[in-house]
Amino acid sequence: MIKIAVLGYGIVGSGVVHVLDINSGIIAKNAEQKIEVKYILDIREFADSPYKDLFVSDFETILNDPEISVVAEVIGGVGAALDFTRRSLEAGKSVVTSNKELVAEHGSQLLKLAKEKNVNYLFEASVGGGIPVIRPLTQCMNANIINEIYGILNGTTNYILTDMQRNGADFSDALKEAQLKGYAEADPTADIEGHDTNRKICILSSLAFGRHVYPSQVPTEGITGVTAEDIIHADNLGYKIKLLGRARSVGDKISVYVAPHLIAKSTMLADIDDVMNAVIIRGNAVGTVSLCGAGAGKLPTASAVVADIIDAVRHLHSRRWISWDEGGANLISDPSLLDSAWYLRTDATKEKVEKEFGSVVFSQVPASQTAFITGVMNGKMICDLLERGITAKSQFRILGDY
Amino acid sequence: MIKIAVLGYGIVGSGVVHVLDINSGIIAKNAEQKIEVKYILDIREFADSPYKDLFVSDFETILNDPEISVVAEVIGGVGAALDFTRRSLEAGKSVVTSNKELVAEHGSQLLKLAKEKNVNYLFEASVGGGIPVIRPLTQCMNANIINEIYGILNGTTNYILTDMQRNGADFSDALKEAQLKGYAEADPTADIEGHDTNRKICILSSLAFGRHVYPSQVPTEGITGVTAEDIIHADNLGYKIKLLGRARSVGDKISVYVAPHLIAKSTMLADIDDVMNAVIIRGNAVGTVSLCGAGAGKLPTASAVVADIIDAVRHLHSRRWISWDEGGANLISDPSLLDSAWYLRTDATKEKVEKEFGSVVFSQVPASQTAFITGVMNGKMICDLLERGITAKSQFRILGDY
Numbered sequence: 001m002i003k004i005a006v007l008g009y010g011i012v013g014s015g016v017v018h019v020l021d022i023n024s025g026i027i028a029k030n031a032e033q034k035i036e037v038k039y040i041l042d043i044r045e046f047a048d049s050p051y052k053d054l055f056v057s058d059f060e061t062i063l064n065d066p067e068i069s070v071v072a073e074v075i076g077g078v079g080a081a082l083d084f085t086r087r088s089l090e091a092g093k094s095v096v097t098s099n100k101e102l103v104a105e106h107g108s109q110l111l112k113l114a115k116e117k118n119v120n121y122l123f124e125a126s127v128g129g130g131i132p133v134i135r136p137l138t139q140c141m142n143a144n145i146i147n148e149i150y151g152i153l154n155g156t157t158n159y160i161l162t163d164m165q166r167n168g169a170d171f172s173d174a175l176k177e178a179q180l181k182g183y184a185e186a187d188p189t190a191d192i193e194g195h196d197t198n199r200k201i202c203i204l205s206s207l208a209f210g211r212h213v214y215p216s217q218v219p220t221e222g223i224t225g226v227t228a229e230d231i232i233h234a235d236n237l238g239y240k241i242k243l244l245g246r247a248r249s250v251g252d253k254i255s256v257y258v259a260p261h262l263i264a265k266s267t268m269l270a271d272i273d274d275v276m277n278a279v280i281i282r283g284n285a286v287g288t289v290s291l292c293g294a295g296a297g298k299l300p301t302a303s304a305v306v307a308d309i310i311d312a313v314r315h316l317h318s319r320r321w322i323s324w325d326e327g328g329a330n331l332i333s334d335p336s337l338l339d340s341a342w343y344l345r346t347d348a349t350k351e352k353v354e355k356e357f358g359s360v361v362f363s364q365v366p367a368s369q370t371a372f373i374t375g376v377m378n379g380k381m382i383c384d385l386l387e388r389g390i391t392a393k394s395q396f397r398i399l400g401d402y
Numbered sequence: 403m404i405k406i407a408v409l410g411y412g413i414v415g416s417g418v419v420h421v422l423d424i425n426s427g428i429i430a431k432n433a434e435q436k437i438e439v440k441y442i443l444d445i446r447e448f449a450d451s452p453y454k455d456l457f458v459s460d461f462e463t464i465l466n467d468p469e470i471s472v473v474a475e476v477i478g479g480v481g482a483a484l485d486f487t488r489r490s491l492e493a494g495k496s497v498v499t500s501n502k503e504l505v506a507e508h509g510s511q512l513l514k515l516a517k518e519k520n521v522n523y524l525f526e527a528s529v530g531g532g533i534p535v536i537r538p539l540t541q542c543m544n545a546n547i548i549n550e551i552y553g554i555l556n557g558t559t560n561y562i563l564t565d566m567q568r569n570g571a572d573f574s575d576a577l578k579e580a581q582l583k584g585y586a587e588a589d590p591t592a593d594i595e596g597h598d599t600n601r602k603i604c605i606l607s608s609l610a611f612g613r614h615v616y617p618s619q620v621p622t623e624g625i626t627g628v629t630a631e632d633i634i635h636a637d638n639l640g641y642k643i644k645l646l647g648r649a650r651s652v653g654d655k656i657s658v659y660v661a662p663h664l665i666a667k668s669t670m671l672a673d674i675d676d677v678m679n680a681v682i683i684r685g686n687a688v689g690t691v692s693l694c695g696a697g698a699g700k701l702p703t704a705s706a707v708v709a710d711i712i713d714a715v716r717h718l719h720s721r722r723w724i725s726w727d728e729g730g731a732n733l734i735s736d737p738s739l740l741d742s743a744w745y746l747r748t749d750a751t752k753e754k755v756e757k758e759f760g761s762v763v764f765s766q767v768p769a770s771q772t773a774f775i776t777g778v779m780n781g782k783m784i785c786d787l788l789e790r791g792i793t794a795k796s797q798f799r800i801l802g803d804y
Binding site for chain 1: 424428429431533537545547669673685686693694699702704706708711
């Protein structure tokens with residue numbers, strides 16, 4: 001029997017306690033011992049909860065209890081979560097988390113601290129919710145040089161874009177719909193501006209390329225600029241629009257960015273709809289591997305947190321092999337130098353477009369504006385061409401092999 | 403520095419040696435030491451190989467060399483491979499393999515032997531080639547009760563079916579084409595009759611449900627009965643035809659079988675074309691997870707074998723957590739009791755079909771035969787109905803939630 005503490009009783013925290021309860025048999029079998037929640041840390045009261053006797057409001061109770069060797073931090077953010085994580089690791093307790101912000105901002109320090117203390121800091125749930133990502137990448141594909149990693153990493157924006165695609169909804173209506181259904185928060189900024197995807201691609205890049213990539217190093221464009229017209233034009237041209245986080249090795253550097261992309265409808269990634277997520281990894285031996293599933297949600301995320309708890313319990317006195325080195329400005333290559341075909345929407349006439357861009361593929365949707373796909377060029381070339389009297393209303397990359 | 407032996411220098415064996423060579427830097431980093439191939443066991447001569455000095459023809463050389471602590475068995479089959487695997491494990495050497503036949507037939511004994519000797523028997527490459535499957539299932543999803551696991555597990559048959567779909571080819575022409583391109587062997591029986599898929603679903607079932615499922619327990623239908631007409635009718639009805647291995651929990655038993663299925667074109671699985679594979683896992687917390695990539699091929703398979711080598715090197719003196727219990731007849735539920743909608747093709751008239759089957763959906767392709775989709779019923783009900791004077795030329799399940 002091992003006793004653990006769960007920090008935070010929000011959606012993920014309550015899911016963790018629930019999964020540990022309903023699947024206790026299989027979990028005990030896989031951990032080779034029973035796992036019991038001894039404390040739940042939350043300042044709120046849950047008088048009607050079946051777990052109400054487990055609640056404590058003071059972190060010191062947990063920190064000073066030598067019976068607690070594994071802590072699940074599911075508070076989120078970089079305030080109390082950082083403080084509690086640091087102190088838990090320093091006290092020789094392993095920490096598992098779904099907190100992408102904390103891992104993206106402070107992952108390398110926390111991993112270093114965990115290593116010094118010979119305990120584990122695990123965060124499978126921080127990317128892709130319940131989708132297995134971190135172990136496949138760091139264990140199953142560790143005989144590969146990783147060339148690229150990218151994906152649909154945010155369920156809220158994918159839900160909104162899918163709604164726009166299916167029902168012709170405007171962005172603002174689709175956002176309201178997502179909020180009504182509980183797929184978007186009252187303040188949706190972190191999702192729709194791409195910050196959540198930014199944090200996740202930072203974590204994936206750091207794992208794939210071995211050095212910490214910080215959120216501030218990643219140019220990030222959300223989906224607020226995607227219009228109903230863009231969706232219709234893209235559809236006519238054979239594409240869906242999806243928000244991607246993407247990291248690609250370029251020589252000894254990496255290019256990392258977040259932006260909406262056009263994805264060919266004939267590809268598997270275009271079928272990742274609603275709140276589903278997908279992570280695509282390209283390795284030099286394995287080729288392309290795709291991992292898909294529910295990228296968020298109470299039970300899927302809890303499934304990944306509990307898997308980490310089991311792993312921490314199995315490895316109380318040995319270290320799991322997740323780590324990366326410090327990052328730095330010299331690691332990052334400017335993503336605007338990456339080649340791509342591009343989708344553009346503009347007020348300019350087709351004649352003007354063809355004069356500046358040469359041979360392009362025009363959307364055949366009757367519209368007052370002109371939408372088209374360019375040949376392959378990098379972002380700087382697009383900027384140069386656009387300076388010749390064409391104003392882009394929308395400008396998105398086409399995902400492809402360039 | 404650790405020294406290993408590779409048993410067999412066929413496609414996978416030469417791939418393993420190649421990947422260890424070209425990716426030696428990242429492999430040494432991830433294994434925390436250099437990995438060197440000391441022996442390659444093969445009775446053939448490879449006089450022009452850059453590795454020609456490593457070849458030995460006598461397994462005893464490897465067995466008796468205490469410097470060898472990890473052996474990669476990539477011979478295939480259940481003859482020499484079984485003998486060498488047993489003796490390696492008995493001698494305290496860890497064994498990694500891509501040999502699905504051996505794992506499917508003798509996995510539980512070999513895992514038991516490895517446990518007794520405190521060494522590892524790892525086989526990530528035996529299912530799905532380079533696709534991460536075994537670690538995601540046994541580690542990332544181990545807080546779940548698994549309800550179902552299924553997938554497109556054989557690249558050769560998927561290539562043939564894709565060719566039939568795209569080009570209207572007959573089965574026999576598509577098979578010849580696949581043989582010409584090297585995607586099918588001269589004797590394609592193991593692939594087209596479903597034996598390869600059978601072995602892989604046995605391994606996946608054993609891992610997912612914790613008890614050994616043997617190939618002889620799994621009703622297996624290959625793709626030789628899929629005709630060009632079936633593909634056209636299925637297309638008209640909104641489906642592609644794919645060969646699936648499928649295992650589903652039914653009470654405290656499991657239903658396991660291999661058969662062609664109709665897959666709705668709107669789903670992700672329908673886009674897994676050519677030689678690509680996909681494994682779908684449904685867990686009670688995580689929901690549905692899909693893992694996709696190259697299911698075979700020299701370098702993808704080698705990528706998985708080398709990942710296991712790295713894992714074995716990291717865990718020379720500790721055990722990885724893969725195991726399952728012995729199976730038995732009482733584990734298996736008759737898959738013909740599983741509900742499904744069905745695709746049938748018959749000489750009977752539409753009137754006769756509607757008389758016996760009630761409301762069905764007919765293919766609108768003009769043809770001398772009648773093709774249609776039934777309501778939901780199990781295989782026994784289909785048999786009963788077919789005894790009323792309707793002869794089925796083809797009979798496949800529709801994949802769906804029933």
